[in-house]
Amino acid sequence: FAKPAVGPLFVNIFIIGGILLLYDSPIENLGFAVIFGAAVQLIWLFCLLFSSGISAKNAFSRETFKSEIFMVFLKQTAPVAMWIFLTPIVPLFERYLMSLQQEGSVAILNYTDKILYLPLGVISISLANAAFPNLSLAVLEKRNVRIELLEKFLWLLVICMFPIQVLMNSCSLEISQIIYQRGQFGELESRLTTDLLSAYSWSLIPVSGTLLLNRLFFAAGQFKIPFFAGLVTILLQLSADAFLVPRFGPIGIGWGASIASIFQTTALLAILGFKSGTGVAWYCAKPLFLALILAEGFNLVLPGFFYQLFVFLPSGKMGSLLALSASWVLFQTFSILFFRYGLPRTKSCEV
Template sequence: MTRPSGPSLTRTAGLVGSATMASRILGLVREQVLAHAFGASHQMDAFNVAFRLPNLVRDLFAEGAMTAAFVPTFSRTLTREGKDAAWTLGRRAITALLLVTSTIALAGIVFAEPMTRAFAGEFAQVPGKFELTVRLTRLMFPFLPLVAVAVAAMGMLNALGRFFVPALAPATFNVASIACILLLVPLMPSLGLEPVTALAVAVLAGGLGQVLLQWPQLRAEGFRFRPDFAPRDPGLREILLLMGPGTLGVAATQFNVYVSTVLATSQQPGAVSWLNYAFRILYLPIGLFGVSIASASLPLISQHAAREDTPAVRRTVAHAMRLILTLTVPASAGLLALAVPIVRVIFERGRFLPSDTQAAALALMAYAPGLIGYSAVKVLSPTFYALRDSRTPVVISVTAVLMNAALSLAFVGRLGYVGLALGTALASLLNAGLLMLLLRRRIGGIEAGRLASTFVRIGLASAVMAAAAWGSHAWMASHLFTGAAFVSQVARVAVAIGFALLVLVVAARALRIEEFDEASSRLLRRLRGRSRSASRDDA
């Protein structure tokens, strides 16, 4: 059995970070290819809603709560009873997962039409759009048992200290999507099918790929699967008990997804796709900043909590939160300043029109402040679990979800689909704020004075940076890299970002933001670590 010890935690974080970043970048490439092939067409809207239905059930049962419940139970069995007992639990968990998710998938196929009507009844107003969504939904529901097995495999490998391949597995979904778009989309009409059907095939291929990528390493560790149905197994029952609070929190989140989807489909054609494209851009800095800092900080927080060293927990959380603010406030400001040119460079080609760029950019601007909240929650919520408190983050999550739904309903009438993005962003900030407030009470403070000082100073520096980014891009559009050529667009964005970062460094130094220097050096070390780790074997 191989586990990451203290000296290897940094290398482990580098391995996970490099694989996660590869997946995020491939996901962005996938969205670029999708935008080129389908733009914000009714086919893309149909696919996004159809995929959201099995994805909702996946988040509820296969991921999230399942991961949080399965990994600790499997790890405890592995430590106390050895590999044979752990493999038995793994077989029984996978068997139970397959039975449950296959039953749900079958029900989803049978009841696809009423489910689609509940989510996207407005699609019936466009000839063929509702029927296409139903067909795609039925085709993609078998994705559910595939991804359930992939999640279980990931949990077992992580418990054994194997991180790189499981973290890379989600990238196979994006690779399959890109390949199917390039190879199968042109073939679909000759088969009498809509081109977007290729994306549904890609979803199934991606789910299977996640299993196949991890299975050889799992077999090399000694795992052999055979059906083993044992509903009275104590370990399996423990997993189900642990899933309870987490499932409630995920269910609340999925209720919000349902509300947002219904509201988005009631907007103009393309709204679902514009929101999806915008959030995909936001997803990249969340992975780079939120996940990076959480990966580095949470093992320390867990160790301090296990030793009941509350002052050390307090120092580590406060430090992590200052780093989060130092990185995400400028990133949010940059997205606000350069939303239109960023969306244009990434997506505007093929069937993704200039009007789609403007629409998606508005959604990105509304989402941008939420980057701070999303990233902060990556640290704050797991800290409660490290303190053996699963109730508080679930209650806060439900509260934030209800607020998200209320804000979406309040904003959508005046702001349309942009109001949905704004409601999501504000709810994420509320989630982070409530978690921070309750954690402060729980551990006796989080150095609020220093945190507020960091926020004010990095906020001022970010405002100067955003002005520099917007101004330099506008100046270059008129004087230097003029024209609509793709090379000119890329040059304007790249130079504007580079100049803005230079201004940020100067402003941060002038305002004496010590966390900025530390965050910058940590990010550089992490990027160098990815470069080194990617060339090593996961041994």
């Protein structure tokens, strides 16, 4: 898992380098940096294949290719592939609904999505990718899947995402004002961004928790559970968007996403409790729902607290890059220390 994971780093390095070098160039030129980074990633993956002794000649030989194993893999992962295939229906439908709203709604939705993807990519997806091989090894080595490991991942996730969730909820106005100052947005677009960020913020922790819970089921070879939970969530989100947007405007998209994400997390926890016991589900649910409750209280008691911390961050493109790099190093260091000296152990369980 570790060596292939280096590939996306190449893509990100070339994207960041393209942003810095092509700052005053047409935005289309950034696409060349993405293509070049993707090509480097592809070359890296082929080098890993060749170093493992896999080539075009022996890829389908009897020693390398086992049709029985391939069919089992295909049968188990087919539901996940179908779920991934259906997922793009949601953003397509959302943009259709937003196109019926005031001018600029689609652009603001796209911009808001990019803001949300930053913490999800840096923290949530990173933790999910780190959790999956550990949980898979626990199953591969014929050991019980330790709830201790997943619980630590969930607590680490909540500790890192909690201030971001509070920041986007209580300080959405300040964030949108920064966008207003640096981008081509008017007062109406700024207000729309404020509403969307505030509504979308409630989906950050549930979406992140779903990523980890899905990895738990994937590691146990139970691919159908995330598929059915995801399918019902897609239908719920489409229905919520269709109901909320005509009545409340563009903010309905954000609330629809938050409602659907909370439902998906709750459904996965309920299934986990049914299969492994309510105690296991409680261990996993405790940090997620505690964070949501505390976030609302934090917004009422200390609004703008986390935003004041960002005032001291350096400005400018190089300053922003340094701030992001420092945040990434801090996150990695904290993660290592947390897993070494973190929460006390809990009992093992089978999933």
